[in-house]
Amino acid sequence: MAGMFARMLSPLRHIDADPDELVREAHQLLRRAEENHGVWPAMSAYTGMASVKIQLAQYLKEHRD
Numbered sequence: 001m002a003g004m005f006a007r008m009l010s011p012l013r014h015i016d017a018d019p020d021e022l023v024r025e026a027h028q029l030l031r032r033a034e035e036n037h038g039v040w041p042a043m044s045a046y047t048g049m050a051s052v053k054i055q056l057a058q059y060l061k062e063h064r065d
Contacts, residue, residue, distance in 0.1 A: 019057035026050040
């Protein structure tokens with residue numbers, strides 16, 4: 001019951017994004033990271049953003065009404 005209440009109040013509930021599109025964007029970011037092989041700040045930024053997009057897509061698929 002507590003989990004249901006937390007989902008109702010979650011700020012992520014109102015995100016209007018397509019989980020499949022987020023995964024496609026994450027894939028493009030990972031390609032850019034490969035293109036910048038050896039440039040650690042760029043690689044870290046691209047992979048970090050890809051990770052966030054994948055996690056958000058997973059959350060939306062699991063908890064969207």
